[in-house]
Amino acid sequence: MNKTSTDILIVGAGPAGLAAAAAAANSGGTVTLIDENPRAGGQIWRAELGKIRSPAASKFLRALTQGRVDLINSATVFAFSGDNTLTAQTPGGSISISCGKMILAAGARERFLPFPGWTLPGVFGAGGLQALVKGGLSIENKRIVVAGSGPLLLAVADYLKTHGATVLVIAEQASAAKIRRFARGLWRQPEKMVQAAALRARLIGIPYKPDTWITRCRGPRVSKRLARELEVTIKSRGSSRVIECDYVACGFHLVPNLELPMLLGCQIRDGSVSVGDHQQTSVRDVYCAGELTGIAGIESSLIEGEIAGLAASGQTEKAKTLIKKRDAATGFGRALDHTFALRPELKHLVEDDTLICRCEDVSYAQVKDFATFREAKLQTRCGMGPCQGRVCGPAVEYLLGWEPASVRPPIFPVKMKYL
Amino acid sequence: MHKIKVNGREVRVGEGTTLAAAILASGDPFRTSVRGEARAPLCGIGICFECRVTVNGQPHVRSCTVLAEDGMEIVTGE
Ligand SMILES: Cc1cc2nc3c(=O)[nH]c(=O)nc-3n(C[C@H](O)[C@H](O)[C@H](O)COP(=O)(O)OP(=O)(O)OC[C@H]3O[C@@H](n4cnc5c(N)ncnc54)[C@H](O)[C@@H]3O)c2cc1C
Numbered sequence: 001m002n003k004t005s006t007d008i009l010i011v012g013a014g015p016a017g018l019a020a021a022a023a024a025a026n027s028g029g030t031v032t033l034i035d036e037n038p039r040a041g042g043q044i045w046r047a048e049l050g051k052i053r054s055p056a057a058s059k060f061l062r063a064l065t066q067g068r069v070d071l072i073n074s075a076t077v078f079a080f081s082g083d084n085t086l087t088a089q090t091p092g093g094s095i096s097i098s099c100g101k102m103i104l105a106a107g108a109r110e111r112f113l114p115f116p117g118w119t120l121p122g123v124f125g126a127g128g129l130q131a132l133v134k135g136g137l138s139i140e141n142k143r144i145v146v147a148g149s150g151p152l153l154l155a156v157a158d159y160l161k162t163h164g165a166t167v168l169v170i171a172e173q174a175s176a177a178k179i180r181r182f183a184r185g186l187w188r189q190p191e192k193m194v195q196a197a198a199l200r201a202r203l204i205g206i207p208y209k210p211d212t213w214i215t216r217c218r219g220p221r222v223s224k225r226l227a228r229e230l231e232v233t234i235k236s237r238g239s240s241r242v243i244e245c246d247y248v249a250c251g252f253h254l255v256p257n258l259e260l261p262m263l264l265g266c267q268i269r270d271g272s273v274s275v276g277d278h279q280q281t282s283v284r285d286v287y288c289a290g291e292l293t294g295i296a297g298i299e300s301s302l303i304e305g306e307i308a309g310l311a312a313s314g315q316t317e318k319a320k321t322l323i324k325k326r327d328a329a330t331g332f333g334r335a336l337d338h339t340f341a342l343r344p345e346l347k348h349l350v351e352d353d354t355l356i357c358r359c360e361d362v363s364y365a366q367v368k369d370f371a372t373f374r375e376a377k378l379q380t381r382c383g384m385g386p387c388q389g390r391v392c393g394p395a396v397e398y399l400l401g402w403e404p405a406s407v408r409p410p411i412f413p414v415k416m417k418y419l
Numbered sequence: 420m421h422k423i424k425v426n427g428r429e430v431r432v433g434e435g436t437t438l439a440a441a442i443l444a445s446g447d448p449f450r451t452s453v454r455g456e457a458r459a460p461l462c463g464i465g466i467c468f469e470c471r472v473t474v475n476g477q478p479h480v481r482s483c484t485v486l487a488e489d490g491m492e493i494v495t496g497e
């Protein structure tokens with residue numbers, strides 16, 4: 001095993017991690033940024049960091065290219081040991097990095113809800129399909145239904161349209177009344193208002209339907225080749241209709257990737273990591289920034305990252321002016337949570353034979369009578385596959401009210417020889 | 420351009436293409452589930468493990484997290 005050490009170790013090279021790295025890089029200490037993606041940028045700038053013309057992104061690029069930050073790509077952090085050391089798996093073997101301070105910026109993932117047909121090839125996450133297109137997938141002339149919940153659906157629909165697809169509809173489960181209130185609130189935040197208006201303008205031609213959700217998806221029998229046509233049923237205030245399409249892009253807002261902070265023992269409250277004024281967690285020398293502390297979008301990730309980077313490198317004085325900005329941005333996060341909270345009807349999308357755990361093919365009927373995730377795991381293997389409950393976990397928390405399962409290392413499956 | 424092989428067939432992809440995108444373009448399914456269903460990517464970002472394939476003999480690689488490079492041999496459907 002390869003061993004190194006650094007003053008400040010940052011996990012996640014998304015906006016939060018990059019902002020933290022750039023802020024800490026000015027302090028003179030050594031800064032290491034680690035990410036499992038082959039390229040820096042996180043979810044929003046994935047594969048496109050070089051092309052983005054935002055001043056923030058170019059500042060980070062400079063910090064990276066001037067060698068002030070040591071970037072380790074294609075490295076998945078899977079374990080932690082008490083002496084502030086993280087271990088990661090890379091294509092060339094495992095590496096173990098010890099550090100003075102640690103900043104966790106592992107971001108969020110989409111929440112997926114099971115419905116009949118959600119396991120068919122061609123049914124992607126919404127951000128999932130966008131990520132694949134950013135990874136080179138052509139969607140020219142594909143007919144796509146975008147569904148689920150959250151502002152990400154708008155960004156994704158816009159992205160897919162710009163890349164040659166026909167977006168047939170955006171089915172948003174949140175109510176029209178909530179969306180209207182949310183949109184009015186955006187006026188208080190000029191930057192977001194401009195973004196939202198630009199999006200809406202370009203989205204003209206794509207019907208945006210609140211109070212609407214997918215109830216089922218059917219495909220031709222999949223044998224050797226992937227399904228080519230899907231039939232999606234969407235429901236809107238009592239009436240249903242069937243739409244034919246090539247792909248479905250469906251995700252229900254986002255949930256933080258809490259596995260790493262839970263492994264370290266950071267206090268979690270209401271589904272996100274609790275942090276203090278300077279992004280410090282309940283664990284000494286461990287800071288947290290970005291979507292891990294609550295889903296609040298890129299501006300919040302950038303500010304939190306900068307505060308964490310300054311604080312971890314002993315420059316708290318400079319963070320003073322940022323704290324107010326941060327509190328406004330997290331307020332936006334609370335508005336998101338309220339607006340895009342899941343409606344109770346979505347609990348009834350599952351049927352008895354709908355799979356809940358895709359890794360182990362465990363159906364709803366097999367798990368619905370258990371009282372806890374732990375029992376269900378032991379009896380049915382639900383959540384015991386390679387994704388370790390990252391997909392089914394948030395779904396069963398919503399469907400069955402189970403508490404999240406505890407986290408044990410390795411937090412990603414790794415080859416035996418690395419353990 | 421990179422030339423890779425997906426189940427023995429040659430696929431050409433541009434610079435910066437992930438293996439998941441390349442396999443989707445080839446039309447082959449990714450993995451076969453415990454009950455025998457064909458599966459394909461869901462999350463696109465290394466979370467769901469539905470996109471795993473064998474790369475140069477190494478099994479269980481999440482194809483959405485790896486960039487295509489010349490000469491890679493991919494086997495899917497396991
Ligand atoms: C699929 C998807 C698509 C999105 N698309 C958009 C969009 O188009 N527009 C938009 O405004 N918002 C988008 N978002 C929302 C996004 O969360 C925020 O915009 C922003 O990217 C959050 O920044 P962050 O730095 O907090 O996290 P992220 O950008 O998520 O960065 C976290 C990074 O941590 C890395 N990581 C996590 N765990 C580990 C580990 N164990 N080891 C090593 N590395 C690890 C990840 O690879 C990732 O690069 C998307 C979210 C998702 C899930």
Ligand code: FES
Pocket residue numbers: 439459460461462463464465466467468469470471481482483484
């Ligand atoms: S598509 Fe989910 S891990 Fe690759």
